[in-house]
Amino acid sequence: MKLRLNIEELNDDFFEDTRLLGIIAPLKNYQFCWQLNSLLGFDFRLNNDYEIPLRRKDRTYHFSIYQSQEANSFLSHYLYHNHCDGEYLLPEFKHMDFLWLMKGDLVDDDKCNWIRQAIKSIAGVQLVAELTNEQIKTKGNMVF
Structure with missing residues (x-):
């Protein structure tokens, strides 16, 4: 008996009850995170356990992920x-x-909108838009 991994199902599970924002901000990772942390009270830190390696054109590209955990929440x-x-x-x-x-707990529209507006207030941020799961063709690239 062969077991087959359903990647599509795994991706759907990963993105269940998530909200995703796309941000245009031509800033360095660490500069943007510093501003999010100091101006908005987040605690973004580089999480090396979640770095995403993608193999393209005979080369591996590494995409960094920063994480901030909310206190008293999942x-x-x-x-x-x-x-x-x-x-x-x-x-x-x-x-x-x-x-x-x-990810990890429900984010209602009010909270999502507050986060969007807060990000927009940061110098260098040009756009913040919510992205829907249907818009993302390569969502498997984000799964860690």
Whole structure:
């Protein structure tokens, strides 16, 4: 008997009850995280356990993930850098510099909108847009 892993199902499970924001902000990872932490009260830190290696054109590209855990909650915030040496984690969103995934607990519209507005207030941020699961063609690239 052969067992077959259903990747599509795994991806759907990973993204169940998540919210995803796309951010255009031509800033360095650490500069953006510093601003999120100091101005908005998050605690984003690089999580080396979740780095995503993608193999393209005979080369491996490493996409870093920063994580901030909310106190007294299961909610985690993950900030992905969408670019690495001319390659993209989500090629369908090449114009997005960062992807902000909220996962682990329900995020209602009010909270999501507050986060969007707060990010927009940071110098250098040009756009913050919520992305739907249907818009993401290569969502498996974000699964860690």
